[in-house]
Amino acid sequence: MRFLTDKPAVEPASVLYRRCTVDLKNGDMQMGEVPCLNLEDVLGGFGRSFQLLEKREICDAYVDENPLIVNVGLLTGSHVMTGMRTYFSGYSPIKGSRKGLPAAMWSAGSGKFGAKLKWTGLDEIIFENRSDQPVYMVIREGNDGPVVELKPAVHLLGLTTHEKIMSLQKEYDDAHFAVIGPAGENWQNVYAGAVALSTENQLKSKEDKSRFAGRGGMGSLMGYKNVLALVAQSNDKLGSTPEPVKKANVNVIKGGGSARLQPIKRGGGGGTWAAYEVLQAFHAVPVNNFRPQGNDIPERLFRSRVEKSYEIKSEACYRCGITCHNNIYKRKEDGSAGEFLAKFDYEPLNLLGTNLGLHETEQAAALIHLCDNYGMDAITVGVTVAYVLSYNERHPQTPILNGITFGDFDGIRRLVELTGQGKAPEIGRGSMRLSVDLGETGYAYHVKGLELAAYQPETNPGYIWAIAGGHMSMGTYGMLAREGKTDTKSWVEAITQDKLQIVGFDMIGLCKFFDIVKGIGTAMVVDCLKAEHGVIVTEQELKDAVKRAFLRGMALEFRQGYDKDEFCLPAEVTESPNPNIKMPMLTTPEFLAELNEKVWEVFDREMQELL
Amino acid sequence: MKVAVKLYAVLRCGRFKEKFLDYPSGTTVGDVITDLKLPPEHVDILLVNDTHVDFEHLLEENDVLSLLPMVEGG
Numbered sequence: 029m030r031f032l033t034d035k036p037a038v039e040p041a042s043v044l045y046r047r048c049t050v051d052l053k054n055g056d057m058q059m060g061e062v063p064c065l066n067l068e069d070v071l072g073g074f075g076r077s078f079q080l081l082e083k084r085e086i087c088d089a090y091v092d093e094n095p096l097i098v099n100v101g102l103l104t105g106s107h108v109m110t111g112m113r114t115y116f117s118g119y120s121p122i123k124g125s126r127k128g129l130p131a132a133m134w135s136a137g138s139g140k141f142g143a144k145l146k147w148t149g150l151d152e153i154i155f156e157n158r159s160d161q162p163v164y165m166v167i168r169e170g171n172d173g174p175v176v177e178l179k180p181a182v183h184l185l186g187l188t189t190h191e192k193i194m195s196l197q198k199e200y201d202d203a204h205f206a207v208i209g210p211a212g213e214n215w216q217n218v219y220a221g222a223v224a225l226s227t228e229n230q231l232k233s234k235e236d237k238s239r240f241a242g243r244g245g246m247g248s249l250m251g252y253k254n255v256l257a258l259v260a261q262s263n264d265k266l267g268s269t270p271e272p273v274k275k276a277n278v279n280v281i282k283g284g285g286s287a288r289l290q291p292i293k294r295g296g297g298g299g300t301w302a303a304y305e306v307l308q309a310f311h312a313v314p315v316n317n318f319r320p321q322g323n324d325i326p327e328r329l330f331r332s333r334v335e336k337s338y339e340i341k342s343e344a345c346y347r348c349g350i351t352c353h354n355n356i357y358k359r360k361e362d363g364s365a366g367e368f369l370a371k372f373d374y375e376p377l378n379l380l381g382t383n384l385g386l387h388e389t390e391q392a393a394a395l396i397h398l399c400d401n402y403g404m405d406a407i408t409v410g411v412t413v414a415y416v417l418s419y420n421e422r423h424p425q426t427p428i429l430n431g432i433t434f435g436d437f438d439g440i441r442r443l444v445e446l447t448g449q450g451k452a453p454e455i456g457r458g459s460m461r462l463s464v465d466l467g468e469t470g471y472a473y474h475v476k477g478l479e480l481a482a483y484q485p486e487t488n489p490g491y492i493w494a495i496a497g498g499h500m501s502m503g504t505y506g507m508l509a510r511e512g513k514t515d516t517k518s519w520v521e522a523i524t525q526d527k528l529q530i531v532g533f534d535m536i537g538l539c540k541f542f543d544i545v546k547g548i549g550t551a552m553v554v555d556c557l558k559a560e561h562g563v564i565v566t567e568q569e570l571k572d573a574v575k576r577a578f579l580r581g582m583a584l585e586f587r588q589g590y591d592k593d594e595f596c597l598p599a600e601v602t603e604s605p606n607p608n609i610k611m612p613m614l615t616t617p618e619f620l621a622e623l624n625e626k627v628w629e630v631f632d633r634e635m636q637e638l639l
Numbered sequence: 640m641k642v643a644v645k646l647y648a649v650l651r652c653g654r655f656k657e658k659f660l661d662y663p664s665g666t667t668v669g670d671v672i673t674d675l676k677l678p679p680e681h682v683d684i685l686l687v688n689d690t691h692v693d694f695e696h697l698l699e700e701n702d703v704l705s706l707l708p709m710v711e712g713g
């Protein structure tokens with residue numbers, strides 16, 4: 029990025045970012061500096077990519093006109109803690125309207141690839157068209173700026189995400205990698221392909237510890253384009269940390285920021301896994317396709333149970349003190365850590381464990397490992413498999429997919445493997461399509477075609493207005509448990525004002541864990557931007573930019589054919605209320621009708637100019 | 640007065656799961672948190688008899704106080 033102004037909100041055109049547009053059909057590349065249009069363009073991520081996507085009319089995700097946009101945020105590769113994010117945007121194979129049009133989507137991941145990409149001097153790559161041969165791209169720093177090259181990738185075909193990274197690491201020193209797995213290569217039958225991003229820990233330990241940009245099938249879009257991997261090669265570019273950033277980083281670690289996500293032995297809360305215990309207190313941990321039973325079955329995957337038999341190591345991305353990864357290892361006889369099994373985050377652990385009727389550590393770990401290595405979104409795969417299991421429970425005489433049932437680990441594992449190999453399109457294409465084919469849409473736990481994260485929809489009507497998946501683009505998922513708010517006024521305010529601010533993290537290059545409650549419109553972020561780039565922006569300017577980007581995303585949903593009645597929770601939630609959840613029942617038809625009316629009153633007005 | 644205190648997740652570490660404790664009348668939820676030396680940055684959800692309350696809430700005989708950390712996604 030080049031700043032010719034210190035007031036990017038006022039003079040965005042005086043901020044230039046470096047973009048490379050690659051025509052995969054003929055290998056042509058255009059490198060250039062692009063002036064920004066507004067503050068969201070300056071911030072980056074989906075704030076910028078959606079402005080390009082809204083210019084395209086795309087009727088199918090798998091057409092050459094659908095670009096894959098890979099970019100970073102303004103603080104990616106900076107000294108600011110968690111500044112590791114890479115974003116992948118395009119029209120999604122998996123999220124789409126009932127009319128059959130694909131929705132615009134982005135997906136974000138940590139690991140070190142994003143920082144390396146930024147350090148090559150490139151801020152954005154746009155892949156146009158598709159290559160007729162498998163290729164990978166190398167981006168490296170040259171004497172006069174970034175140098176980009178496409179290379180044949182036949183040797184990478186069929187390798188898992190981890191194998192691809194290990195293979196590329198042998199060829200490229202001082203580089204990091206973004207790769208797809210077999211799932212993305214089988215894009216025709218797997219719409220839920222993820223992109224794996226290498227971590228320092230992975231390159232050192234040789235264990236499969238990638239981070240993932242999982243949601244929305246951006247790995248499948250990359251597979252369609254026949255791009256199997258990206259390599260960013262550059263020296264690390266971090267000198268000493270500016271004082272204001274040091275202060276912010278300490279605040280993230282010690283202050284309100286994200287102390288709860290740090291390792292327990294450092295006085296933290298132990299990462300997102302702790303959500304199991306909190307939600308179980310309300311019997312709100314998803315069990316057997318989002319139907320908690322009011323019993324103690326979820327406790328079998330509590331951390332306190334797992335650590336009796338397994339080693340748990342708290343590990344982190346490069347230079348991140350939050351250390352939110354909980355990596356599970358077999359325990360050797362001498363008590364030390366043995367074979368690495370998987371990383372336990374709340375969502376994949378629940379959706380590939382308890383929500384499938386699986387309660388053994390190694391079973392959940394095996395499925396997480398499979399999704400990671402095939403390169404599939406654990407949320408879409410887990411929720412779609414759960415749908416199949418619940419279908420078979422309702423139809424014992426006419427089951428599908430070999431009649432697998434809740435708890436049938438071998439059957440489920442086989443199905444996940446087949447999905448990753450492109451041999452189970454029923455799962456690979458997601459729960460929306462499968463449920464329509466089977467004529468039982470009410471039990472499919474998705475909103476607008478994107479599967480729900482592991483929070484019961486009964487506790488989170490905010491899912492309806494999330495623009496890129498429930499827990500990453502609408503921060504209302506813990507609101508009922510945390511605040512016990514049951515009045516529409518509080519929910520309308522949260523959905524239309526505060527909790528949508530969570531998407532700011534998918535613009536600026538930071539993890540949500542930097543400050544999940546307050547978002548990016550804070551003095552802490554203002555100070556960091558000044559210290560890192562010498563720019564002056566206000567908290568309000570940041571909040572306004574985030575709001576505009578969010579509204580643009582929602583307007584794009586309507587442009588892609590969504591009707592307002594598609595903004596809804598799975599029908600089972602209202603038609604068959606679950607009596608076991610020990611929280612006030614929010615999702616009554618009356619409450620939802622009132623909420624709908626009031627939320628749309630606000631969003632309709634605010635979106636007017638964008639529609 | 641007797642109050643049942645339930646702790647969840649990390650708040651249990653080195654403490655207990657559930658205990659009946661004696662406090663003088665006029666004790667608030669915040670007083671119990673201080674008494675148990677719970678790190679305030681980890682105490683996020685405060686329930687008395689399954690209803691959300693704040694730190695200043697006055698406890699009564701036989702109340703069940705549940706203290707939980709925050710729910711985070713990711």
Ligand code: SF4
Pocket residue numbers: 109110111112138139343344345348349350351352353539541542
């Ligand atoms: S918060 Fe977690 S995922 Fe984000 S950079 Fe830190 S260790 Fe990585």
